[in-house]
Amino acid sequence: MEIGNMVKAAILGYGVVGSGVAELLTGTGTGRSKKADELIELKYILDLRSFPDSPLTKYFVQDYAVIEADPEVNVVVETIGGVGAALDFTERALRAGKSVVTSNKELVATHGRRLLDLAAEHGAVYLFEASVGGGIPILRPLSECMAANDILEICGILNGTANYIFTRMVQDGVPFAQALKGAQANGYAEQDPTADVEGHDTCRKLCILSSIAFGWHVLPDQVATQGITQITLEDEAYAADCGHRIKLLGRAIQEQDGTLCAYVEPHFVSIQDPLGGVEDVFNAIKVKGDATGDVMFYGRGAGKLPTASAVVADVIAAARKMERAGYRPWQANRPASVRGPEGLPSRWYVRLAEGSLSGGELLKRSGAPAGERAYLTPALTRPALEEQLAGQKVLSIIRVLD
Amino acid sequence: MEIGNMVKAAILGYGVVGSGVAELLTGTGTGRSKKADELIELKYILDLRSFPDSPLTKYFVQDYAVIEADPEVNVVVETIGGVGAALDFTERALRAGKSVVTSNKELVATHGRRLLDLAAEHGAVYLFEASVGGGIPILRPLSECMAANDILEICGILNGTANYIFTRMVQDGVPFAQALKGAQANGYAEQDPTADVEGHDTCRKLCILSSIAFGWHVLPDQVATQGITQITLEDEAYAADCGHRIKLLGRAIQEQDGTLCAYVEPHFVSIQDPLGGVEDVFNAIKVKGDATGDVMFYGRGAGKLPTASAVVADVIAAARKMERAGYRPWQANRPASVRGPEGLPSRWYVRLAEGSLSGGELLKRSGAPAGERAYLTPALTRPALEEQLAGQKVLSIIRVLD
Numbered sequence: 001m002e003i004g005n006m007v008k009a010a011i012l013g014y015g016v017v018g019s020g021v022a023e024l025l026t027g028t029g030t031g032r033s034k035k036a037d038e039l040i041e042l043k044y045i046l047d048l049r050s051f052p053d054s055p056l057t058k059y060f061v062q063d064y065a066v067i068e069a070d071p072e073v074n075v076v077v078e079t080i081g082g083v084g085a086a087l088d089f090t091e092r093a094l095r096a097g098k099s100v101v102t103s104n105k106e107l108v109a110t111h112g113r114r115l116l117d118l119a120a121e122h123g124a125v126y127l128f129e130a131s132v133g134g135g136i137p138i139l140r141p142l143s144e145c146m147a148a149n150d151i152l153e154i155c156g157i158l159n160g161t162a163n164y165i166f167t168r169m170v171q172d173g174v175p176f177a178q179a180l181k182g183a184q185a186n187g188y189a190e191q192d193p194t195a196d197v198e199g200h201d202t203c204r205k206l207c208i209l210s211s212i213a214f215g216w217h218v219l220p221d222q223v224a225t226q227g228i229t230q231i232t233l234e235d236e237a238y239a240a241d242c243g244h245r246i247k248l249l250g251r252a253i254q255e256q257d258g259t260l261c262a263y264v265e266p267h268f269v270s271i272q273d274p275l276g277g278v279e280d281v282f283n284a285i286k287v288k289g290d291a292t293g294d295v296m297f298y299g300r301g302a303g304k305l306p307t308a309s310a311v312v313a314d315v316i317a318a319a320r321k322m323e324r325a326g327y328r329p330w331q332a333n334r335p336a337s338v339r340g341p342e343g344l345p346s347r348w349y350v351r352l353a354e355g356s357l358s359g360g361e362l363l364k365r366s367g368a369p370a371g372e373r374a375y376l377t378p379a380l381t382r383p384a385l386e387e388q389l390a391g392q393k394v395l396s397i398i399r400v401l402d
Numbered sequence: 403m404e405i406g407n408m409v410k411a412a413i414l415g416y417g418v419v420g421s422g423v424a425e426l427l428t429g430t431g432t433g434r435s436k437k438a439d440e441l442i443e444l445k446y447i448l449d450l451r452s453f454p455d456s457p458l459t460k461y462f463v464q465d466y467a468v469i470e471a472d473p474e475v476n477v478v479v480e481t482i483g484g485v486g487a488a489l490d491f492t493e494r495a496l497r498a499g500k501s502v503v504t505s506n507k508e509l510v511a512t513h514g515r516r517l518l519d520l521a522a523e524h525g526a527v528y529l530f531e532a533s534v535g536g537g538i539p540i541l542r543p544l545s546e547c548m549a550a551n552d553i554l555e556i557c558g559i560l561n562g563t564a565n566y567i568f569t570r571m572v573q574d575g576v577p578f579a580q581a582l583k584g585a586q587a588n589g590y591a592e593q594d595p596t597a598d599v600e601g602h603d604t605c606r607k608l609c610i611l612s613s614i615a616f617g618w619h620v621l622p623d624q625v626a627t628q629g630i631t632q633i634t635l636e637d638e639a640y641a642a643d644c645g646h647r648i649k650l651l652g653r654a655i656q657e658q659d660g661t662l663c664a665y666v667e668p669h670f671v672s673i674q675d676p677l678g679g680v681e682d683v684f685n686a687i688k689v690k691g692d693a694t695g696d697v698m699f700y701g702r703g704a705g706k707l708p709t710a711s712a713v714v715a716d717v718i719a720a721a722r723k724m725e726r727a728g729y730r731p732w733q734a735n736r737p738a739s740v741r742g743p744e745g746l747p748s749r750w751y752v753r754l755a756e757g758s759l760s761g762g763e764l765l766k767r768s769g770a771p772a773g774e775r776a777y778l779t780p781a782l783t784r785p786a787l788e789e790q791l792a793g794q795k796v797l798s799i800i801r802v803l804d
Contacts, residue, residue: 024550024693036550129547135694137539137547145531145539148426148438148714274700277679291426291711292537292701298676299697309693312550 007319010044010067012089013080014051014060017103017130020308021077025315028055036312039319043073046089068092075318077311078102083110094118094126101314103130103307109204113217113330125326127314132158132205133283135306136299140317142287143212143327149289151213154252155401158205160281160301161189161196162228162248167279170236170245176229188281188302198227199248199264206250209285210262214254216331218262223250224340225264235396237365238349238374244268245276249401253344263341268349268376268400274298275401341382347400348377348385353393376400409721412446412469414491415482416453416462419505419532422710423479427717430457438714441721445475448491470494477720479713480504485512496520496528503716505532505709511606515619515732527728529716534560534607535685537708538701542719544689545614545729551691553615556654557803560607562683562703563591563598564630564650569681572638572647578631590683590704600629601650601666608652611687612664616656618733620664625652626742627666637798639767640751640776646670647678651803655746665743670751670778670802676700677803743784749802750779750787755795778802 009025011018022028025042044067045059054060064085067073076093078100080086086107093100094115102108108115108128119126129139133156142151157163161183168179180197183189195201203225210218228248239246247269252262269276274296278284283301288294300306350357351374360375368374372395377385379402389397411427413420424430427444446469447461456462466487469475478495480502482488488509495502496517504510510517510530521528531541544553559565563585570581582599585591597603605627612620630650641648649671654664671678676698680686685703690696702708752759753776762777770776774797779787781804791799 135691136697137543140547141539141543144719145542145712145715147718148711274676274679277676289537289711291707293705293708295538295699295701297697297699300695303695305693306695309550309691310547313547316549317546 007040007075007315008043008072009040009075009077009315010046010073011042011077011079012046012064012086013078014045014047014049015079015081016304017307017311018045018077018079020304021079021311022056022059024305024308024312026056036316040075040312040315043070064089064092068096073098075099075101075315077315078104079311080104081106083107087111090115091118094122094124097122097124099124099126099318101127101311101318103128103311105131105201105204105208109207109220112208112211113332116327116329119326120329125318127318127326128208129314130307130310132208133285133297133299134160134301134303135310136283136285136297136301137310138285138297139208139212139327141297142209146287146289146292146295149291150254151287151289152254153288154206154209154213154250154285155275156206156209156250156285157247157275157278157283158202158250158285158301159196159248160283161193162202163278163283164188164281165197165228166231166236166246166248169231169233170240173233175233176231197229199225202248202250202264206252206262206264210252210260211330212327213252213287214260215328217333218252218260218338219333222338223262223264226266228266230396231266232396234365235349235351235398238351238363239268241363241365242361242376243271244400245271246398247275247278249275259337259339261341261344262338265341266398268398270401273401341399343381345379345381347379347402349396349398349400350375350377350385350389350394351396353395355392357388357392409442409477409717410445410474411442411477411479411717412448412475413444413479413481414448414466414488415480416447416449416451417481417483418706419709419713420447420479420481422706423481423713424458424461426707426710426714428458438718442477442714442717445472466491466494470498475500477501477503477717479717480506481713482506483508485509489513492517493520496524496526499524499526501526501528501720503529503713503720505530505713507533507603507606507610511609511622514610514613515734518729518731521728522731527720529720529728530610531716532709532712534610535687535699535701536562536703536705537712538685538687538699538703539712540687540699541610541614541729543699544611548689548691548694548697551693552656553689553691554656555690556608556611556615556652556687557677558608558611558652558687559649559677559680559685560604560652560687560703561598561650562685563595564604565680565685566590566683567599567630568633568638568648568650571633571635572642575635577635578633599631601627604650604652604666608654608664608666612654612662613732614729615654615689616662617730619735620654620662620740621735624740625664625666628668630668632798633668634798636767637751637753637800640753640765641670643765643767644763644778645673646802647673648800649677649680651677661739661741663743663746664740667743668800670800672803675803743801745783747781747783749781749804751798751800751802752777752779752787752791752796753798755797757794759790759794
């Protein structure tokens with residue numbers, strides 16, 4: 001298409017993000033994007049529900065075929081989520097030569113490579129800046145601005161809900177279950193919080209970051225993923241004693257032998273580390289390039305308007321320069337090239353109900369029961385640690401980020 | 403030019419950044435960019451000096467006309483600095499339809515608008531990601547990823563030398579002059595450190611950020627600029643007493659009336675603020691968008707390879723999509739629309755040789771002479787503060803970032 005032409009857009013799914021995009025494109029609600037105004041005209045919103053009283057009611061359609069068959073629609077915004085209808089509609093849009101912009105991390109993490117290829121075949125683009133880090137610009141900087149670097153490591157706080165829970169535990173002294181309830185009451189956690197607290201959401205975002213950074217598709221089921229449901233206030237107290245905070249991190253480390261060590265785990269993070277000071281629903285992503293060293297991106301990782309604004313920026317990018325706006329294609333997945341963190345030596349936080357551990361630094365907390373001991377160990381692998389702990393009554397083990 | 407063609411590049415100026423770019427493009431030295439390898443071939447290095455023993459000796463020319471007249475050269479990397487030969491060569495390259503990539507903040511801050519227009523007229527691009535924040539991706543994220551936002555404020559630690567000096571004062575207890583000498587000995591400060599310690603470098607970077615964020619050219623001589631040479635260890639001690647660090651900030655705030663409040667000043671910054679934890683030569687830039695809220699970019703703001711890698715990423719961008727890679731053109735400067743911070747209410751740190759100030763929070767430091775008093779005031783403008791201080795023996799006044 002010609003640069004400078006008005007783009008006509010359709011939004012699929014009128015949930016939190018989809019309604020935010022509609023607000024930014026139409027100037028209804030609180031948000032409005034002046035820059036989008038000049039370039040993008042909303043034509044349809046697809047939803048199975050009807051909204052007769054909405055100021056946007058004229059946009060609603062219930063049949064995707066209307067959008068698919070309308071040659072005027074050249075950008076489709078997919079904010080349905082999941083890998084069902086979202087996948088079907090995305091494929092059909094791309095095959096019709098329509099560009100697709102999404103915030104759907106599950107779909108990109110699982111089918112991203114194929115959809116990027118499909119977009120390229122049909123002269124369209126598939127853009128998904130909003131799928132990682134909400135309104136934080138990270139995918140485009142990673143793919144374009146750091147293009148002269150070989151990426152050595154990605155390490156990030158990628159899930160705002162998990163980070164909010166940790167912040168409430170530390171600042172308010174409430175245990176995990178209660179902090180989770182508070183997150184749900186504040187709208188930060190879904191009623192089914194599994195994806196957030198079991199690490200799946202972090203895992204998907206790590207896969208998208210890794211696929212862009214390393215150039216080949218890393219799949220979620222290749223990434224060893226551990227959640228935060230086992231973290232207790234006692235662990236937080238010991239972390240504070242040694243100047244650390246507990247954070248759920250997604251990490252991908254390029255190894256010398258060409259494999260990728262990728263995993264999701266809670267970590268002790270020093271408060272001296274820029275990641276250690278990230279509180280509440282904020283996200284932060286640290287990228288280590290061989291030339292540029294550590295670079296960090298920080299901001300609100302979720303929320304209606306931040307995420308919607310990232311979607312709209314992608315729609316603008318698609319409008320401005322269509323076929324040149326895309327990410328580079330990803331090479332195929334390498335089944336044997338992703339490994340877990342078993343071989344990665346780290347210091348460890350270990351809490352024992354009784355007994356002791358030689359060679360570690362002893363930690364303190366007030367109110368500890370008689371016999372409880374907690375340590376920071378020297379650097380060693382997890383299997384070596386477990387060998388040392390054989391026969392002990394272990395309450396907690398958490399990796400330290402060094 | 404055709405996408406996918408090999409780009410042939412010339413480097414102007416073989417200083418720190420220029421030699422880093424040459425290393426990344428040729429794989430000599432420690433650096434090498436695999437991605438640049440496929441796309442970019444170095445053809446010339448312009449320098450008045452000759453380097454007969456360099457492995458790159460075959461690339462050197464001393465006459466710019468050779469590069470200008472060679473139709474094969476389609477990207478020129480300007481790392482000369484300043485606004486003399488750098489301006490002349492940049493204009494001639496753009497007029498010849500060659501794209502120009504630079505790290506020269508003085509040139510961009512002063513002549514950026516005209517050079518962007520000149521590039522557009524001749525089907526070339528003018529890119530300068532490396533001019534702000536060294537290897538930190540900031541200009542492209544600001545211009546593209548945050549395109550759906552209206553930017554409300556930019557606030558950044560933009561000069562690594564000034565920040566290194568503050569860090570040494572706090573951590574090593576050495577006074578300003580000695581910390582500056584250390585920075586020079588470590589290669590972080592120039593032998594003439596004026597641009598760093600008087601705030602001019604921060605001012606130029608703030609102008610570039612503002613021009614991209616707000617869409618019209620903000621000029622360095624419009625920005626009230628105050629340096630750091632007056633900051634003492636006594637001030638640092640009082641800052642520590644109230645949980646702050648002293649940082650040199652460049653700020654640009656979009657006011658309701660359409661004017662821009664832009665200035666460079668040292669500030670008390672809370673250690674709770676992400677900017678307060680930025681130490682040593684690191685830079686951090688906080689951008690507030692109306693939709694996305696605060697987003698922060700963090701990393702090494704200077705250094706040979708970080709800066710060179712940002713230059714090479716721009717060369718890759720120019721190679722990949724030539725005329726689409728550029729920043730949006732800037733509108734003309736608005737002479738009456740930039741104002742200083744006189745009307746901006748802030749809390750203030752005030753240190754008096756004797757006397758007292760009512761309504762402020764009294765600060766403490768050990769070893770203070772009898773009669774010395776230091777305060778944090780409530781929020782008020784600078785003129786209102788000075789009225790209150792009339793007739794007092796004032797030793798220091800520093801704005802607090804709220």
